[in-house]
Structures are given as structure tokens and as C-alpha cells.
Amino acid sequence: MTESTLEQIKALTTIVVDSGDLTAIKKFKPLDAxxxxxxxxxxxxxxxxxxxxxxxxxxxxxxxxxSDECIERTIDILTVKLGVEILKVIDGRVSTEVDASLSYDTEATIAKAKELLALYSSYGISSDRILIKIASTWQGIQAAKALESEGIHCNLTLLFGLHQARACADANITLISPFVGRILDWYKKADKVDSYPIEKDPGVLSVKKIFEYYKSQDIKTEIMGASFRSTAQVVALAGCDLLTISPNILASLESETTPVISQLNKDVVKAERDVAISKEEFKAQIEKDLMAFQLLQSGIDGFIKAREQLSALLHQSLGNSAEIKG
Incomplete structure (x- = not known):
């Protein structure tokens, strides 16, 4: 019997479920979430x-x-409790995100990360099963560098360019999440086209560029492709260290039988490690790259809005209790 596309990809890449839905996580049995x-x-x-x-x-x-501080604390506790529930059904790690409103504040990001880990610890979860998820701003990367130096593992998200990937490598980050689908969306709009052939997909090419750069310089940071729009994008990145995929695309991959071979070459020619990227160079590079600049900020804004929506949902769910009123 022909293996599904999903099973073939699993032989080449660690599959991660991009979801907080426990039913979906139980169904697809990923290592991480x-x-x-x-x-x-x-x-x-x-x-x-x-x-x-x-x-x-x-x-x-x-x-x-x-009052409002009670709701904010409730969000952090709820986030961790959902992470704990996810960890009950997977063998690996769960990525838990720091409040995106702190993305440009290094010290506040460090403090919030430690608060989240303290909550996990209070529920009996060790830090080696948690990836602290932080936006790939310069300040976020420096926060992650400090956390990594203390043995706290991080996942740098909203990553759209090699300059961000270089800074993460310099900071000895455990894992990065370069986005595929959002890059494609941006270029489709900018170039006024409906699609690209998969071999020219800007999001796929961006991840491949980062992958080859890391492997050529023997960088240990793991690369986890994220934000997929199609099964074709996933197949095009077979062989990446990890791929985090939404349940609907996982279901499609499970129903397909497209032959899969590794699309990424780990045996690239080795090069001398580049000099660490400076804050000034990072700023210049991201301002020069309009796509990365816009998508980083819009991604942060989107996560802030989602947290605000969760706050409103909690107010509605919990009612007008005396504690919320303060």
C-alpha cells in the first residue's frame, strides 16, 4: 500500500502541529506542538x-x-494550562508565546518568559519541554540570547529574512520559525499575481536560503518552517529540520499519496562563520527589506489584537464579577 504524503514527509522531517486543538493533536500524534x-x-x-x-x-x-491585571494573569495561566494539556498527549515540546506587546522590550520579555516557566514548573513541567516563543525583533532576539545563556530554550517567530536568521544564530537560539505563507501572500499582493510555480514560491525559497546558510556554517539552531498555505509548500520543504503545520493541511497531506523526496540539501559546502551581525546592520537590513519590515510589524500587531480578543472573551465568559471590577 502506498504511503500517504504525510507519512513520507515524517520520514524526512519532524512534524509539529500548529494548533491548540487537543483533538487534532491527538489525531496527528506529532512530536512537538x-x-x-x-x-x-x-x-x-x-x-x-x-x-x-x-x-x-x-x-x-x-x-x-x-481588575485588568487579573484578566492578564488569567491569560498567562490559561496559556500555560493549555500547554500542559498538550504536553499530556505529545512526547516532545510545546512552544508558548510571550505577550507580543513586549516585542520591543528586552527586559520585559525576559521577565515574562520566566513567569511562564514558573507557572509550568508549578504544574510539574520541566523547562526542557518548553520553547519560549518570541518575535524576531532585535530586542526579542537579545532577550532570547539571555534566556538561552541560562538554559531556557527559545523559538524565534515572525522570521522573514536572513538578517533575522543570522542574528538568531549569533544568539545561539534553539529554534527559529521562518514563515512561508505570509511571505507568499505579501509577494502575490506586491506583484499583483494570483500564484507562483512552487519552484519560485518566495516563501519556500526564503526558507531554503536560510537552511543552506545554516548548514554551510554548521549552525546548530533548528529551522522549523511555518505558516503554510498549501500541501505543495510543505512537500517543497521536505527535509527541513521541522515543519509546523495546521490541522487542515495535515489532513490533506494524510489523504494524498504524492511521492516525496528530500528537497533540502544538508551536505552543502562548508564556509567560515560570518562575523556577528550588529544592531545597526540588523536595523539597516530589515528597513531595506520592505517585506520583512512590514510582515514583522503586522505579525506583532496581529498577535496583540488576538490577545485583546482573548481578553474580551474572558470578560464575557467570566461576567461582571467583583474581582474583575476590582
């Missing part, structure tokens, strides 16, 4: 998670939080 504010908000909207919401809020109240 990733979440973000949008996925947490979607999970919180499911009736079966009402108990988690209520217990998260009750904990925030017990800890003495009031």
Missing part, C-alpha cells in the same frame, strides 16, 4: 475549555490580582 495568541483564543472559544478558563481565573484571583 506550537501555539500562538490566535490559536489560544480559538481554543478558549471551545466550550470544552470553559473549565480551564474558570480554573485559570480562580487561580489569578487567589494570587491577589485585580
Amino acid at each position: 506550537t501555539t500562538n495568541p490566535s490559536l489560544i483564543t480559538a481554543a478558549a472559544s471551545q466550550p470544552e475549555n470553559l473549565e480551564l478558563i474558570e480554573s485559570s481565573y480562580a487561580q489569578a484571583v487567589r494570587e491577589g490580582y485585580k
Whole structure:
């Protein structure tokens, strides 16, 4: 019997589920899972998670939080509790995101990361099963560098260019998440086209460029392709270290039998390690790359909006309790 496309890719790449939906995670049995504010908000909207919401809020109240601070603490607790539930059904790691509003504040990002890990620890989860997810701003990368130096592993997200990947390598980051679909979306709009042939897909080519750069310089940071729009994009990156994929695309891959071979070459010619990218060079590169500049900021703005939507959802779900009123 012919193996599904998904099973063939699993032989080449570690598959990660990009979802907070426990049913989907149980179905696809990935090694790791990733979440973000949008996925947490979607999970919180499911009736079966009402108990988690209520217990998260009750904990925030017990800890003495009031008014809006109580809701913010509830979001952090809920995020971690969902991570704990995910870890019960996978063998690997879960990525948990720091509040995107802190993306340009190094010290606040470090503090929030440690708060999240302390919550995980209180539920008996060791830090080696957590990837702290941080936006790939210069400040975010420096926060991750400090965390990594303390043995706290990070996943740098919203990554759209080689300059960000270089800075992450310099910071000895555990894992980066270069986005594929959002890059494609941007170029389709900019070039006023409906599609690209897969061999010219700008998102796919961006990840391949980063992959070849890392392998040529023997950089240990893992590369996890993210933000897919089609099964073709996933197949085009077979052989990447990891790929984080939404449940709907995983289902399509499971139903297909497209032959899969590795599309990425790990045996590239080795080169001398580049000099570390400076803050000034990073700033100049990202400002020069309009796509990366716009997508980084819009991604941060989107995650902030998702957190605000979750806050509104919690206000609605929890009602006008005295504690929320403060």
C-alpha cells in the first residue's frame, strides 16, 4: 500500500502541529506542538475549555490580582494550562508565546518568559519541554540570547529574512520559525499575481536560503518552517529540520499519496562563520527589506489584537464579577 504524503514527509522531517486543538493533536500524534495568541483564543472559544478558563481565573484571583491585571494573569495561566494539556498527549515540546506587546522590550520579555516557566514548573513541567516563543525583533532576539545563556530554550517567530536568521544564530537560539505563507501572500499582493510555480514560491525559497546558510556554517539552531498555505509548500520543504503545520493541511497531506523526496540539501559546502551581525546592520537590513519590515510589524500587531480578543472573551465568559471590577 502506498504511503500517504504525510507519512513520507515524517520520514524526512519532524512534524509539529500548529494548533491548540487537543483533538487534532491527538489525531496527528506529532512530536512537538506550537501555539500562538490566535490559536489560544480559538481554543478558549471551545466550550470544552470553559473549565480551564474558570480554573485559570480562580487561580489569578487567589494570587491577589485585580481588575485588568487579573484578566492578564488569567491569560498567562490559561496559556500555560493549555500547554500542559498538550504536553499530556505529545512526547516532545510545546512552544508558548510571550505577550507580543513586549516585542520591543528586552527586559520585559525576559521577565515574562520566566513567569511562564514558573507557572509550568508549578504544574510539574520541566523547562526542557518548553520553547519560549518570541518575535524576531532585535530586542526579542537579545532577550532570547539571555534566556538561552541560562538554559531556557527559545523559538524565534515572525522570521522573514536572513538578517533575522543570522542574528538568531549569533544568539545561539534553539529554534527559529521562518514563515512561508505570509511571505507568499505579501509577494502575490506586491506583484499583483494570483500564484507562483512552487519552484519560485518566495516563501519556500526564503526558507531554503536560510537552511543552506545554516548548514554551510554548521549552525546548530533548528529551522522549523511555518505558516503554510498549501500541501505543495510543505512537500517543497521536505527535509527541513521541522515543519509546523495546521490541522487542515495535515489532513490533506494524510489523504494524498504524492511521492516525496528530500528537497533540502544538508551536505552543502562548508564556509567560515560570518562575523556577528550588529544592531545597526540588523536595523539597516530589515528597513531595506520592505517585506520583512512590514510582515514583522503586522505579525506583532496581529498577535496583540488576538490577545485583546482573548481578553474580551474572558470578560464575557467570566461576567461582571467583583474581582474583575476590582
